Amino acid sequence: METVALPYIPVRRAYETRLYDVDWDNLEMGRYTSDHMLVCDFSDGGWQQLQIVPFGAFSLLPTSLVFHYGQAIFEGMKAFRTENDAIHLFRLDKHYERFAKTAERLCMPVLPADLFREGLRRLVELEQNWVPGQTGGALYIRPFQIATDTKLSVKVSDSYKFAVICSPAGAYFARPVRVKVEREYTRAARGGTGYAKCSGNYGGALYPTAMAKAEGYDQVLWTDGRNHEYIEESGMMNVFFVIGNTLVTPPLSDSILDGVTRDSLLVLAAARGMKIEERPVSVKELEHVLETGGISEAFGAGTAAVVSPIRSIGVDGRDYALPIVGEKGSVAITLKDALDDIRYGRTPDRYGWNYFI
Numbered sequence: 143m144e145t146v147a148l149p150y151i152p153v154r155r156a157y158e159t160r161l162y163d164v165d166w167d168n169l170e171m172g173r174y175t176s177d178h179m180l181v182c183d184f185s186d187g188g189w190q191q192l193q194i195v196p197f198g199a200f201s202l203l204p205t206s207l208v209f210h211y212g213q214a215i216f217e218g219m220k221a222f223r224t225e226n227d228a229i230h231l232f233r234l235d236k237h238y239e240r241f242a243k244t245a246e247r248l249c250m251p252v253l254p255a256d257l258f259r260e261g262l263r264r265l266v267e268l269e270q271n272w273v274p275g276q277t278g279g280a281l282y283i284r285p286f287q288i289a290t291d292t293k294l295s296v297k298v299s300d301s302y303k304f305a306v307i308c309s310p311a312g313a314y315f316a317r318p319v320r321v322k323v324e325r326e327y328t329r330a331a332r333g334g335t336g337y338a339k340c341s342g343n344y345g346g347a348l349y350p351t352a353m354a355k356a357e358g359y360d361q362v363l364w365t366d367g368r369n370h371e372y373i374e375e376s377g378m379m380n381v382f383f384v385i386g387n388t389l390v391t392p393p394l395s396d397s398i399l400d401g402v403t404r405d406s407l408l409v410l411a412a413a414r415g416m417k418i419e420e421r422p423v424s425v426k427e428l429e430h431v432l433e434t435g436g437i438s439e440a441f442g443a444g445t446a447a448v449v450s451p452i453r454s455i456g457v458d459g460r461d462y463a464l465p466i467v468g469e470k471g472s473v474a475i476t477l478k479d480a481l482d483d484i485r486y487g488r489t490p491d492r493y494g495w496n497y498f499i
């Protein structure tokens with residue numbers, strides 16, 4: 143039988159674990175990091191040794207390009223512990239594909255798929271005690287890559303640092319949010335980097351979000367950068383509406399991020415026979431259905447919170463409450479439960495989404 147050689151990944155272990163410092167009943171998002179990280183440098187035209195080392199500081203010169211010109215990208219995914227105590231990475235290949243697409247947009251090389259896959263598998267295997275057991279919990283995994291050439295002129299870097307760190311995340315109830323249709327600021331323009339998970343997109347979103355918060359909202363509902371006429375996303379999540387008896391979400395474009403959660407929910411909704419439309423939703427239509435009661439639900443979808451129910455939408459200063467906000471039996475919660483059932487091993491994974499370590 144033919145065997146495929148697995149890449150060799152040396153491991154330098156941490157002297158002691160920080161597992162016992164963790165308050166497992168109160169896992170604030172991003173508060174703790176696990177003991178080890180995966181790292182790999184790109185230099186001299188190629189990827190150097192992929193390795194696992196203790197979590198710790200990087201040493202970078204102030205002239206490193208990442209500090210100046212924003213060549214920085216990331217991913218966000220999760221490892222789950224099923225009810226049978228098996229651990230898997232959820233939709234690893236889909237996350238890798240997006241990482242590769244993002245890297246291309248930022249002129250960065252990307253680690254080959256087999257190294258990425260095996261590196262993450264080995265890291266999560268080593269950190270398995272960091273994967274929470276309780277339903278709703280998961281190990282959040284953050285691959286990222288930065289430009290490390292030391293030069294002060296704008297250019298495509300010739301060297302990079304790729305790394306993956308992990309953070310245990312608890313089961314948390316996403317508090318229903320008040321969102322504001324953003325009519326002035328833009329997250330992503332046509333031809334821009336909106337579809338890529340590059341760091342600059344998030345820095346630019348902070349100010350409009352802070353302005354919305356000052357007005358009493360939790361989050362902005364982004365509209366297209368051209369005329370602010372069509373809904374795109376909700377904060378750092380894709381957005382879904384239940385209009386009539388149809389699940390509606392804006393179609394992917396170069397200004398909308400191709401969310402893995404969005405894709406998963408669409409698959410699960412179709413399997414349940416729900417009516418689905420991927421089509422543009424104008425602010426005008428949204429205002430109309432909010433006024434006439436033609437809309438029952440709105441929610442954000444993303445890896446961090448899975449589903450985040452929206453309780454009200456503000457359009458040009460007028461707030462409309464949604465009639466159904468994350469109740470049992472709602473579309474949002476039905477789809478979230480269906481996704482969780484697969485991830486926690488309560489129903490068969492018919493789609494091959496769970497990549498067991």
Ligand SMILES: *Cc1c(COP(=O)(O)O)cnc(C)c1O
Nearest residue numbers: 378379380399401402403444445
């Ligand atoms: C990461 C992200 C999402 C959600 O993607 P998932 O793969 O579902 O986590 C949606 N919108 C933006 C802008 C994002 O950065």
